[in-house]
Amino acid sequence: MSFKKETPLANAVFWAARKGNLALLQLLLNSGRVDADCRDNFGTTALMVASYSGYYDCVKELIMQGADINYQRETGSTALFFASQQAHCDVVKLLFEFGASTEFQTKDGGTPLTVACQYGHSKVVDTLLKNGANVHDQLNDGATSLFLAAQEGHVTVIRQLLSSGAKVNQAREDGTTPLWMAAQMGHSEAVKVLLLRGADRDADRDGSTALFKAALKGHNGVIEELLKFSPSLGLLKNGSTALHAAVMSGNLQTVLLLLGANSDPTLPSKNNQLPADLTKSDRILKVLRQKTVARES
Structure with a gap:
């Protein structure tokens, strides 16, 4: 200060x-x-x-x-x-x-609850909620207390908020949901909790889903949690698939996870590019070829 x-x-x-x-x-x-x-x-x-x-x-x-x-x-x-x-x-x-x-706001819309959730102070969150704090508090950009907790991966706070009635799919004004943000940041445990409480696995922002962002960043723990809920593996609104993103990330394990979930290596993007067209990695090209042959046979 x-x-x-x-x-x-x-x-x-x-x-x-x-x-x-x-x-x-x-x-x-x-x-x-x-x-x-x-x-x-x-x-x-x-x-x-x-x-x-x-x-x-x-x-x-x-x-x-x-x-x-x-x-x-x-x-x-x-x-x-x-x-x-x-x-x-x-x-x-x-x-x-x-x-x-608890009702006074900062210029950006912040409240005692939003800031406690952002920093993961679960005891303070509990005290605030018991004293009338509004679980639906949000910043001027629409980020809710749940969104802020998900962004930072504060699992205990996420559970507290959801148990107090927070809306699991309430998006920020730009369309970003708590699940999408947690996936992008690599918070696999937060992703797990949100999915179990009904988060929309295929909610998208700018045409990309939580799975696409996790694949692009190589967050394999997040991908494993998302795959348990059968997310879309097909062509997304952004014109690509999660497999395209995985190949672009250059992470072999990420590619293997998606291929193991039956992602189609022969499905082209809207630009008519196959996943194999997006890498020069011999190891990734090898597993893509193997999966392609297996599908054709």
Whole structure:
């Protein structure tokens, strides 16, 4: 967290909050010469700093001295947002005891829940949900809390959100689903959980599916999970097949996985290219030829 102080006394209050120096903080606040809600030019308050740093006693002292729990920084962040971001669950609970709200958003639409999910703080997520956080919170681009957890592969959080009613197939505004993103990032366990909870295995973005992206990137663990749910192996809206992507990746194991699932090496792309036309690897060309001969016989 960066902030810019306005006065020497405010500077001292911020320092005490950042370092957890309760005695100095009390001395300054009790002097009557500095307000509990002193803030910098960006709207950062001492309560935000203490919450970000995780100093429970300093947070409580500031609250008892009248600090505004739900004050928003210039970016829209609150003390609860910062405590959630940094996984300070005890501070999160304390803020709730004194009326913290889960509804305030940052300029990009972020909430305490979205940021806790993004960073995988499962205990904080549990506390937020129990205190009224909306499981359907989403950023301005449409990314839901579930999407953010899937993007980072936070399996425990994914399970929490789904159990709380999160929509497994809710896409970002650009059409990207949680499953598609988890597959692209190589998070095989996240992919497994999403599929078991009803994720659309063939949901596509720009014509490519989760299997296509996993094949292109050589995420074999993800491919193994997807193949258990019989995804499309045929021509996709982008004009290619997952096998084309696997060959382009240059990963022999990826090619073997798809051939083992009966991908057709003789199926051309919309540009009339066979998978074999996309590689110079002798090992990949060999297995493609073997599969072609086997299919013809």
